Amino acid sequence: MLKENLQELHQQTTPFYVYDMNLLRQTLQTAKKEADKYDYHVHYAFKANVNAPILSEVLKNGFGADCVSGNEIKAAIENGFSPEDVVFAGVGKSDAEINFALDQNIFCFNCESSHELEILNELAEKKNKTARIALRINPNVNANTHKYITTGLEENKFGINSWEIDNVLELLQTLKHIELIGIHFHIGSQITDLTVFKNLCTRVNEFQEWFTSHNIKLQHLNVGGGLGVDYYHPEENAIPDFAAYFGLFNQFLELRPGQQVHFELGRSLVAQSGTLISKVLYIKKGITTNFAILDAGMTELIRPALYQSYHKIENLTSDKAAVKYDVVGPICESSDCFGKAVELPETNRGDLVALRTAGAYGEVMASNYNLREKAKALYI
Numbered sequence: 001m002l003k004e005n006l007q008e009l010h011q012q013t014t015p016f017y018v019y020d021m022n023l024l025r026q027t028l029q030t031a032k033k034e035a036d037k038y039d040y041h042v043h044y045a046f047k048a049n050v051n052a053p054i055l056s057e058v059l060k061n062g063f064g065a066d067c068v069s070g071n072e073i074k075a076a077i078e079n080g081f082s083p084e085d086v087v088f089a090g091v092g093k094s095d096a097e098i099n100f101a102l103d104q105n106i107f108c109f110n111c112e113s114s115h116e117l118e119i120l121n122e123l124a125e126k127k128n129k130t131a132r133i134a135l136r137i138n139p140n141v142n143a144n145t146h147k148y149i150t151t152g153l154e155e156n157k158f159g160i161n162s163w164e165i166d167n168v169l170e171l172l173q174t175l176k177h178i179e180l181i182g183i184h185f186h187i188g189s190q191i192t193d194l195t196v197f198k199n200l201c202t203r204v205n206e207f208q209e210w211f212t213s214h215n216i217k218l219q220h221l222n223v224g225g226g227l228g229v230d231y232y233h234p235e236e237n238a239i240p241d242f243a244a245y246f247g248l249f250n251q252f253l254e255l256r257p258g259q260q261v262h263f264e265l266g267r268s269l270v271a272q273s274g275t276l277i278s279k280v281l282y283i284k285k286g287i288t289t290n291f292a293i294l295d296a297g298m299t300e301l302i303r304p305a306l307y308q309s310y311h312k313i314e315n316l317t318s319d320k321a322a323v324k325y326d327v328v329g330p331i332c333e334s335s336d337c338f339g340k341a342v343e344l345p346e347t348n349r350g351d352l353v354a355l356r357t358a359g360a361y362g363e364v365m366a367s368n369y370n371l372r373e374k375a376k377a378l379y380i
């Protein structure tokens, strides 16, 4: 898609994001088709990308919204999502955010601590409302991913640990403005080893047994998101294997009659459709490799600096013999590096460079450090 549209790419001010809307549509349609096979409900994790044209495609394909802030709920509603399809997660919901979500009558709050439940109950009581909640349980399942994006281990701040659930249930009986409708799990992001999700199913089944033995009926199980994408082969594996992913839950999750299963996918739906395009400013001699200095940096795409994560780098405008470069940005930080000893066709000032698989957690994590301007987005 990128090379076919070089002329249009050349006309833009760099750096900028470009989105392949055909790929986005195909990805969303595939996910929806595979989820529908089992009547699964998917809420799109807004945190991955909140650009209006992207949200519009997500909405058209019948996904709900998984939000982690009042502003994300606002964005969901402004972009046409129905409040009944909005879930609100997060360990630190502010009173103002909770009040806003209560006013909107959202579908469900995913609650992460006893203290949060008490405050939610108080705020709901003031409005004479009842808040529907799912308890986010920390299942202590290792997601085999980067430690900064692992969320389901007991040492993580997320969810209610298993040994606290007894107390939480006792508390819930006293909270008259809260209705427990489900349980929620999310063990981490960029998970490529599907056996991890099988382990999650085993834990969810155990928790279900426990709730059943306490005569508690749960209308839904929310198993979160986390399905990873192939950062190394964005062309060959442009669409994640949703069939295997949903099929695995269908095989291993034990449901009670009438129970719904909810998912919160972010990255797998949008990552491959986005690319950060940058121009080469300078080539500079290094000790072992040369530096290719781009006009995009960690302010546009922070993932490599933050998690040492890999994004495939391509020179779109050179087909000369390969040379190795440390590909870096202009920001005053040594971590502002997209890749070391990256093999690229011989690169010169003015070449266009693509940083692939940047549609998720790219633009949304941008900053204006060094007073950088926000990169624009182009939709092709």
Ligand SMILES: Cc1ncc(COP(=O)(O)O)c(C=O)c1O
Residues within 6 Å of the ligand: 045, 048, 066, 089, 151, 186, 188, 189, 190, 224, 225, 226, 227, 264, 265, 266, 267, 268
């Ligand atoms: C609670 C919750 N749900 C859903 C997601 C979306 O995850 P992913 O983009 O990996 O699908 C996240 C992010 O990791 C999350 O924290």
Ligand SMILES: N[C@@H](CCCC[NH3+])C(=O)O
Residues within 6 Å of the ligand: 047, 149, 189, 190, 303, 360, 361
């Ligand atoms: N921001 C992370 C993912 C975190 C997902 C939210 N819990 C990334 O870029 O990979």
